[in-house]
Structures are given as C-alpha cells and as structure tokens.
C-alpha cells in the first residue's frame with residue numbers, strides 16, 4: 434500500500450489518481466503485457482494461421498451473378514448487331530407514339546466495342562428463364578401473358594420507359610401475373626452506353642420511374658442494354674442503381690421475324706439448364722414469336738424448370 438502511496442505521490446502533479454484509476458492503469462499494463470505475449474505466440478504460429486485464413490477465403494462461394502464459365506456460345510455471336518435490329522434496322526422511323534419501342538436509335542453500330550464484364554448471362558441455376566424485350570405492346574403482350582399463364586410459367590419483361598408510360602395497364606398485368614421487370618432504357622437507346630454518365634443515369638432513372646408510375650411497389654432488379662451493346666459506363670451505371678446488367682444465353686433472332694418454326698427450333702435445340710432466352714413482344718411484327726412461344730412451352734416446361742429471374746439481386 435505504501436508503495437502505491439508513493440506512486441500516487443509522485444504523480445501528484447497530475448492531480449490525484451483515485452484508486453479506481455490506479456486499478457485501471459494496472460489492468461492496462463497487464464493487458465498490454467498479455468497482448469504482447471499473444472502477439473509473440475501468434476507470430477510463432479503464423480504460418481498455420483495464414484493458411485487457414487487464405488483457404489477459408491478461397492472457399493467463399495460465388496453463388497450467382499458469376500458469369501458462367503461457358504457462356505460464349507451465343508448463336509449469332511454478335512449480340513450487338515443482334516438486338517440492334519429490333520431497335521432500328523427494320524424498324525419504323527416513326528416520329529412517335531403507338532406500337533414501336535423501336536423508334537430508337539437506328540444505328541446498327543455498337544458491335545465494335547463488345548463488352549460483357551459484369552453482365553449476367555445465365556440464371557446461375559438449373560432454371561431456364563424466358564425474357565421478353567421492348568414492350569409492352571397492346572397487340573402481342575396480352576397474347577404472351579395468356580400463353581405463359583396457361584403453362585404456369587413466369588418470365589421477365591424488359592420494358593422501355595416509353596412503352597411503360599404508354600401502356601401502364603400492361604405493366605400492371607405483367608406484374609399481376611407474377612412476372613418480373615427489367616429496365617430497357619427509355620426509348621431503346623442502343624448507343625446509351627457511349628453517352629455521358631449523367632445521361633445514362635438520367636435515362637435509367639426516367640425509365641424506372643415510368644415503370645413505377647404503373648406499379649409503385651414492384652421491384653425492378655435488372656437492366657438490359659438494347660442491342661447487347663454493353664460498355665463499362667452502362668454496366669457501372671446500372672449496378673450503381675441496383676440493377677443487375679442482364680444479357681442472355683440464347684438469341685433465336687426473333688427480332689428479324691423469321692417465323693415461328695426457326696424461333697422454336699433455335700430455342701429448343703439450344704436450351705440447357707440455366708439458359709436465358711431472348712424473345713421480343715414488341716419492336717416490330719411479333720406474331721411469329723407469339724406462335725413460337727406456344728410451340729416452345731410444352732416441350733420446354735417438360736424438360737426444365739422455367740421461371741422468371743428472381744425479383745431481387747442475388
């Protein structure tokens with residue numbers, strides 16, 4: 434006790450240390466000493482510790498959004514030129530309104546800078562996903578909804594803001610049937626990825642807002658770039674807005690209106706577990722797609738689980 438008293442006397446200039454403070458100081462010294470030994474021991478066993486750490490790190494599974502190992506085999510090999518057609522080429526250069534969605538950029542460009550990093554190209558599970566782009570459209574979307582309902586299948590609709598705004602009741606019908614939504618730009622802008630970050634962001638937000646005007650509570654978990662013309666900018670912008678950049682596995686080129694049979698054959702021959710199938714319910718004459726769907730669904734649903742991409746990011 435006297436020793437301690439001496440200590441406190443020596444520290445008197447710092448105002449008196451209460452017994453409690455002193456205990457704390459002693460405890461601190463003890464803790465530091467213990468930490469020191471632990472550190473020394475830790476160093477001794479470091480190799481083991483590190484190997485444990487690193488192995489556990491490598492084990493972490495990447496469930497989904499990992500671009501599948503084998504995703505190269507896109508039928509046309511050039512997704513950019515692919516969907517480009519649905520938007521521009523054949524499309525009507527119509528000034529506004531009605532059936533389009535295609536009005537957009539008429540350029541079949543964008544094929545030069547093929548970029549796919551960060552895009553989802555398979556479902557990541559054994560489930561096959563059907564996706565319908567460019568709508569909704571009052572002529573074709575209701576027919577597709579009827580067919581999907583008949584087979585108890587849900588799908589994902591990549592809609593433009595312009596069409597969502599024109600046909601909110603169809604957006605509502607899509608959601609009411611349990612399908613999921615995907616942002617496909619305001620007006621099918623194939624060149625959006627080359628615009629400024631502000632322009633990209635504004636387009637995506639405007640589109641999501643138009644969708645939410647029809648279905649305020651429905652999640653929009655995906656973004657699909659028209660023409661598959663992905664760029665670093667567009668992938669980044671989508672991700673920052675909480676949208677998964679969604680590509681596809683199989684493109685039966687229905688945008689080129691080849692008729693129902695070729696569309697059916699391409700899909701049924703090419704589909705495998707995890708495939709994301711690209712189809713269109715707008716952007717041009719789509720009765721071939723509607724008819725093909727009725728041919729595809731019986732066999733497809735017999736061979737695979739078929740369902741919409743999940744409504745939230747994985």
Ligand SMILES: [Zn+2]
Pocket residue numbers: 516519520566567617621659660
């Ligand atoms: Zn499209």
